[in-house]
Amino acid sequence: MTTKLLIFGITGDLSRRKLIPALEQITVTGNFDDLEVIGVSRREVDEKLLIRDERLAARTRVITMDVANPSEYERLKTEINMTENDQLLIYLSVPPSSSGQIVQLLGRAGINDDRVKLMLEKPFGTDLESAKHMSSQISEYFDDEQVYRIDHYLAKEMAQNIVAFRAHNALFAHVWDNSAIEKIEIKAYESIDIEGRTQFYEQTGALRDIVQGHLMQLLSLVIMDIPGDMHWSQVALHRLGALKSLRPADVTSTVRAQYAGYQDEVENPGSTTETFVSVRLESDAPKWTGVPFYLTTGKALDQKLTEIKVYFKKFHDAQTNCLIFRIQPEEGIEIALNTLKPDYEYEYEETRLSFNYPAGVVLPDAYEQVIVDAIRGHKHIFTSNDEVVRSWEVLQPLVSHWAMRDGCEYMYEKGSSAEQILADADAACKKE
């Protein structure tokens, strides 16, 4: 079967930074020699400047078209020139305001039969209502089976390793519930600020940008059920089960903040958009009641770090043990143990057992994995519509509450640590 990959927005930021490098890497592996790439752009582009790798350039062509013009889609269909044995992957790397219309026009032109897969980038709506609206627009022309919603955090090697780790290590499987686990923290700290993406970020904010998709997905991987006979193809269903068990978020256990200087950057004095958020969630599943889950993310912090920390309950007076999934950088798994200090004093210290990938092992980039799995029809690293809707249901109380408030609760200086922001917010809260 030959794969044609049609990319709307091939000249855009995401395409240049992530998609084209991922395609170049896939080309190098030689596994997908029949892959043909067709880019769609509103304006003429110099293909040589866009794609520098000669092997990828040789199998890529860019079509200029007005994506809002319905009559252009007949021409597009002719250009794609599908045969019986082809599959077509349509990658929408366009602003959410255009994606609904493009999906409809593709459907009306008949570019939606069962040889077609539709790959969508987040955001999947901006709240519960808009997510449902988007879903109904898509389902008019595409079955959910054909839709591949991308959450590149799910495609990260270590995210998939969480499932493997939990499914294949009896040592932890027997203590993976509230009998032994005290709390779980999921962090995605970024040192970069909004990097000029002013319009996008003003409409988004940290909750929509990172928590609604990326962090909720990581949480579901950590708390989902893993039956003994589970196959990868069922992972999305189990993630949904985990999301369904979550209680709606409570605004009183959430910290929301903005970095100083943000409002000047977006030229919107009084902007209420948050660049930092920490949300506490709980599950109603009997095995997780009483275990808080803290999801925290922020821009312009002191470090880039994505990790999951599972804290085990204390045993008498001993320090807690902690299991850490390091998603990035330096992917790996660590276990914090308490051992005797090597001296005469009988004191204890924390020691870490760690798993790191051997030097020289290059992990596939998340976008490479996304494209390869879509070609192969492996859906478990993609988010289902039900997961998207459920995630919004859980977070909707925050979205609704913040829409009615004046501003962000806290300000922080660029380069602050997340721990400091949380401590300051806690102290300010106690004063009130």
Ligand code: BG6
């Ligand atoms: C994207 C967000 O989904 O993830 C960005 O829109 C963020 O704001 C990025 O910077 C972080 O991805 P990663 O893989 O660098 O952690």
